[in-house]
Amino acid sequence: MKILFLDHDGVICLSTEWGSRYKNKEGLDSVFDRFNKKAIETLNEIIVETDCEIVVSSDWRFHASLSDMRELYKVRGILKQPIGYTGYVKSKAADLEWARATEINNWLDTHDPKSVMKWVAVDDMDMLTWLADNFVRTPRSSEGIKQSGVKEKIIKILNNDIVSTNI
Numbered sequence: 001m002k003i004l005f006l007d008h009d010g011v012i013c014l015s016t017e018w019g020s021r022y023k024n025k026e027g028l029d030s031v032f033d034r035f036n037k038k039a040i041e042t043l044n045e046i047i048v049e050t051d052c053e054i055v056v057s058s059d060w061r062f063h064a065s066l067s068d069m070r071e072l073y074k075v076r077g078i079l080k081q082p083i084g085y086t087g088y089v090k091s092k093a094a095d096l097e098w099a100r101a102t103e104i105n106n107w108l109d110t111h112d113p114k115s116v117m118k119w120v121a122v123d124d125m126d127m128l129t130w131l132a133d134n135f136v137r138t139p140r141s142s143e144g145i146k147q148s149g150v151k152e153k154i155i156k157i158l159n160n161d162i163v164s165t166n167i
Contacts, residue, residue, distance in 0.1 A: 002158045013035050042151050057100060066082065101129075101131050122137075
């Protein structure tokens with residue numbers, strides 16, 4: 001199985017959509033900002049190309065059950081719904097990158113390494129120090145996953161013949 005650890009803000013919910021939840025009236029759309037349509041298209045291309053499963057590492061996981069998040073993905077046109085969430089590691093604001101990377105590594109540690117053959121984490125925070133070759137950063141919050149070269153890096157990691165291991 002190939003796993004895509006997916007952050008939302010700055011990756012598929014771009015700065016152009018921030019605050020859009022305040023324009024909505026009810027349901028999950030009143031809780032969460034919109035996903036960028038082109039970012040969804042890019043994510044769907046990655047899903048088709050790699051047949052990856054999604055594990056949500058975004059803080060959005062604290063505001064909805066997995067069932068509700070799956071419904072949100074479905075409604076917003078994402079081809080696959082998340083199979084799970086990463087856990088939570090308490091941290092100070094200065095350690096957010098370390099905490100997110102630790103949450104991802106903890107998720108990997110609790111799953112059979114034979115079933116998780118390849119994985120990549122995509123985030124706008126810089127976690128390269130902790131996730132090395134399995135990390136792709138989206139540093140421009142207005143571009144996210146649709147930023148030039150990002151999709152190709154994700155696909156290369158997930159489709160590479162080298163088996164990834166957790167750090």
